[in-house]
Amino acid sequence: MCENCGCAATGPEHVQVVKPLLERNDAEARHNRAHFDAHGVLAVNLMSAPGSGKTRLLEVTIPALRDEYPCAVIEGDLETDNDAARIRRHGIPAVQITTGSACHLDARMVHHALHELDLDGLALLFIENVGNLVCPASFALGTHRDVVLVSVTEGDDKPAKYPVMFRNADLVLVTKVDLLGVLDDFEVANVARQVRELGNPAPVVAISARTGEGLELWLDWLRAQSATLYGAVDRGVAALGTT
Amino acid sequence: MHELAVCQALLDEVERIARARRAKRVAAVRVRVGALAGVEPELLQRAYEVARAGTLAEDASLAIEDSPVRVYCPRCGNEGTVQVPRLVCAACGEWRTEVVAGDDLTLMSVELVAADGVRAGGS
Numbered sequence A: 001m002c003e004n005c006g007c008a009a010t011g012p013e014h015v016q017v018v019k020p021l022l023e024r025n026d027a028e029a030r031h032n033r034a035h036f037d038a039h040g041v042l043a044v045n046l047m048s049a050p051g052s053g054k055t056r057l058l059e060v061t062i063p064a065l066r067d068e069y070p071c072a073v074i075e076g077d078l079e080t081d082n083d084a085a086r087i088r089r090h091g092i093p094a095v096q097i098t099t100g101s102a103c104h105l106d107a108r109m110v111h112h113a114l115h116e117l118d119l120d121g122l123a124l125l126f127i128e129n130v131g132n133l134v135c136p137a138s139f140a141l142g143t144h145r146d147v148v149l150v151s152v153t154e155g156d157d158k159p160a161k162y163p164v165m166f167r168n169a170d171l172v173l174v175t176k177v178d179l180l181g182v183l184d185d186f187e188v189a190n191v192a193r194q195v196r197e198l199g200n201p202a203p204v205v206a207i208s209a210r211t212g213e214g215l216e217l218w219l220d221w222l223r224a225q226s227a228t229l230y231g232a233v234d235r236g237v238a239a240l241g242t243t
Numbered sequence B: 001m002h003e004l005a006v007c008q009a010l011l012d013e014v015e016r017i018a019r020a021r022r023a024k025r026v027a028a029v030r031v032r033v034g035a036l037a038g039v040e041p042e043l044l045q046r047a048y049e050v051a052r053a054g055t056l057a058e059d060a061s062l063a064i065e066d067s068p069v070r071v072y073c074p075r076c077g078n079e080g081t082v083q084v085p086r087l088v089c090a091a092c093g094e095w096r097t098e099v100v101a102g103d104d105l106t107l108m109s110v111e112l113v114a115a116d117g118v119r120a121g122g123s
Helices: A023-038 A054-065 A082-088 A107-114 A163-167 A177-182 A188-197 A215-230 A235-239 B003-020 B041-051
Strands: A013-020 A042-047 A071-077 A094-098 A124-128 A145-151 A171-175 A204-206 B025-034 B061-067 B069-072 B079-082 B098-101 B105-115
Touching: A013 A023, A013 B003, A023 A042, A023 A107, A023 B003, A042 A054, A042 A215, A054 A071, A054 A082, A054 A124, A054 A215, A071 A082, A071 A107, A082 A094, A094 A107, A171 A188, A171 A215, A188 A204, A204 A215, B003 B025, B003 B041, B003 B105, B025 B041, B041 B061
Parallel strands: A042 A124, A042 A145, A071 A094, A071 A124, A145 A171, A171 A204, B025 B061
Antiparallel strands: A013 B105, B025 B105, B069 B079, B069 B098
């Protein structure tokens, strides 16, 4: 075959690739993860539909955990910095990402937000994703754990309707359960059954930010994740550099 | 509608490959979309037609290969196709299955053209 003039080549060149389509985002997510690991920070990605109570959950979680685990929050929204302002009122650093029309956070947006956040001395970082049960599921951020919220007013068939999101959840929180008394069509057990049918062993925890029901289970879950990653250290002592 | 963001990632990678091989343009792109990848093939196709404008893939077709979900059952050893959203073992009903196919979003291949009728990447 002539290799000089290309005369033997008649058609286009076929190039076999076989590579994850979102490889660049995945690489940036790994970069974020390395950053979290280097600082001993547990990073948690909170995802749900709009209005499921992600920010409200953080508002009760932060005061309960802040002495034990210094925390910060990255907020993702299409517009406004309302959520970051709500978090800052608790004296916690919060960085707002406004995505404009983008329906999800991606690893690069989180990377940029991390430039505005000092991870030194932090133990816990919550990333509140854009309210959406579809798009955020496709973009890794580099967080260690994915937590998916579903509020009782949304209906108990959400895991079956949004399988990609719920299959990858490390924890499912059924929120606003203080309203169960006035609803006749929501069973927490149905949520759990559908999560299992997706092959997902994640715990399903019923919680109410208003009454505090289930809050200890959620806090204990967070403590356990941190201990799994970094050991059950006394952070107060470790921060003093005791050997 | 994250399919547009997916298309932009796809086109970035396709253009990178085309430039590395000194292709003049891209004739065709093939991707595989798993049923659990979280991407709608029809929306991807439409987003692609918008996103490809002004790129080396401006005239390139997009072929989307479907990939059904397959699970392996560690309890009975069965492997088979399942229908989302029920990923339980079809043979024994076990829910602790492992997805072995159908959750990926993969760039499979590209067709490159160096110049009209000439193969790209040749010496």
